[in-house]
Amino acid sequence: MMGQNHQRPCVLKIRQLMYITCVIIIIYLLFWTYRTDKTFAHWILYYRGVSSSPILDQLNVTQKSSQGHVALQLPSRMEHQRQQSTQSIMKVKGTKTLLVSAYLEHRTDEKQVCVIAVVLRSENVAYRCLFRCQDKQLLSNGVANIHRDHFGFAYGTADIMCPLPSGCETPSSIAVTSADTSSTNDPNQEFLEVKNQQEKTESFPxxxxxxxxxxxxxxxxxxxxxxxxxxxxxxxxxxxxxxxxxxxxxxxxxxxxxxxxxxxxxxxxxxxxxxxxxxxxxxxxxxxxxxxxxxxxxxxxxxxxxxxxxxxxxxxxxxxxxxxxxxxxxxxxxxxxxxxxxxxxxxxxxxxxxxxxxxxxxxxxxxxxxxxxxxxxxxxxxxxxxxxxxxxxxxxxxxxxxxxxxxxxxxxxxxxxxxxxxxxxxxxxxxxxxxxxxxxxxxxxxxxxxxxxxxxxxxxxxxxxxxxxxxxxxxxxxx
Structure with a gap:
């Protein structure tokens, strides 16, 4: 009995420490999660004595510049990521070729996809183009045209031209591979979105x-x-x-x-x-x-x-x-x-x-x-x-x-x-x-x-x- 009574204060102290620790963690997580929330941001501004204005309300201003004036922190982190454009560079396996983007080319006699790429000019690569066309995957051979303005550097800009295979008028995406290593069954194959699907001659944004x-x-x-x-x-x-x-x-x-x-x-x-x-x-x-x-x-x-x-x-x-x-x-x-x-x-x-x-x-x-x-x-x-x-x-x-x-x-x-x-x-x-x-x-x-x-x-x-x-x-x- 004496041993049990002696242990109770220790157990209570441990529980109190655990409770306090949990409260601190929850407060920290709430602060981290909601620190860019508009209401929280305005509370911070009010606490600092910064008066609100339409531009601040719109842009969620929450920080001060080095000069002490209200400065811009646009908008919350997730919202900022949505506003940023993306540009994914892709490697062609087994080569030094880097793929930048892909666009449907409407102006050539034969309809093609132009893949903008960066290539090692001394490397000779036979390219294969793998198209996703609705529920099908179709192949054609690609040809690289290296731009003449490379200014003597080892790498240069190139257009890899991929003719559309029969039955594929509007490919949604494309992968470029080396003919030496290409496989249509590679589950990890990366694809580029094919942009410029619709040709326009007027009424531009x-x-x-x-x-x-x-x-x-x-x-x-x-x-x-x-x-x-x-x-x-x-x-x-x-x-x-x-x-x-x-x-x-x-x-x-x-x-x-x-x-x-x-x-x-x-x-x-x-x-x-x-x-x-x-x-x-x-x-x-x-x-x-x-x-x-x-x-x-x-x-x-x-x-x-x-x-x-x-x-x-x-x-x-x-x-x-x-x-x-x-x-x-x-x-x-x-x-x-x-x-x-x-x-x-x-x-x-x-x-x-x-x-x-x-x-x-x-x-x-x-x-x-x-x-x-x-x-x-x-x-x-x-x-x-x-x-x-x-x-x-x-x-x-x-x-x-x-x-x-x-x-x-x-x-x-x-x-x-x-x-x-x-x-x-x-x-x-x-x-x-x-x-x-x-x-x-x-x-x-x-x-x-x-x-x-x-x-x-x-x-x-x-x-x-x-x-x-x-x-x-x-x-x-x-x-």
Missing amino acids: YDFTVCISTMFDFTNVLQLVQSFEMLQLLGVNRVVVYKTSCSPETQRILDYYTHKGLVEVIPWSLSRYVNVSRSWLPEHGPGELHYFGQIPALNDCLYRYMYQSRYVALHDIDELILPQTVTSWVELLPLLEKKYGANKCYRFENDVFPINFMSPPPASQSLPPQADWKNVPGVNILAHLYKEPIFSETYSNFKIIVNPRAVFSTSVHGALNAQDGWSWIDRSIARMYHTRSPIQKSLTKDKLIYDGRLLSYSAHFIPAVNKVLRETGFLPSTH
Whole structure:
């Protein structure tokens, strides 16, 4: 009896410890599960003394930026994953070939599926294409066409063309294998969805889509916001960003514009499979594939928006194609079609605005008032309105706007295979403004040429940029 009475306090203490432990675990799990819930987020905001606003209510703002302003945390983790596009890279077993995406090609005499791929150029592979067609699986032989613009790297972009077998007009998915290792009975065989099932010639969801590739280690927040706002003023209603890596501040901006519906972010993971270069030539940067796989990304974007966008522009985030006689691309493209012909690859000359010089406009053109952007990371394009004189690279570093349905393949600068050829656009009609590090590094400040075309957009441009920076927490709210 004495032994039993002596054990009871110990048993009670153990039970109390177990009870307390269970309560702590349950509270922790509830906190972890519901930390992004709207009600919980608003309680946090109320506790911190942050007043609610429509944009905060809509976007579930729950964190503060480094400057102490309310910052954007868009929306809960699961919701954010639904908004992100996916891009699965697949390996072809027994080879070095990587598959990016597959699209039904309606424009060839024989209907085919174009599989965009990255291949080791020295490797000779006989490809087999396995189609899923309703309840059947059918085979055909694939042929790889390696793009000529590989810039001397070991790997290059290729189109693996797979003719549709008899009885398979609308395949839902496709697998590409090596003829040496292919097996139609492999239960682990991976398939790519075949996109672009329906050919369209009019009534597109978007008028202008801009393809940005590739974003890696990106921190230039201010120029990113300025570019997105300028593109919208020009008439762009879709921007596609192929992203490998970026800063948390950049991701906040991408999330903001993704939520608005302007931006589609496509995770770009080729660097997991092949040693990508950070430069455009092997001697400038070690690696096996040009510039983080920029060319397969551009070709994927071209096909991805072939039947979604009337026009597609291929240029970088630090580049803007500005009309000189009209204000938008909506007005510009009819002029180009009339002057040069429709379905051309329109090439725009490159003007470099070096960021190592910061000069105000001439006295006759004062800079409009703007918010204090000095604490926003990145380049302010309005501080760099002086360009380098024209020289040879003005023509080699051009960028393009195309009808994607008139192009079969593209490179960084210009289409490789366009149905109706290309046209240089007279610089008095439109040209490209490239705000970046200097190309002609020996130039002195007095050799630069003032060009204030950007200022003509400033009345709408500056307030739009300020609004975004406030709503994402980079500038203090005006309330």
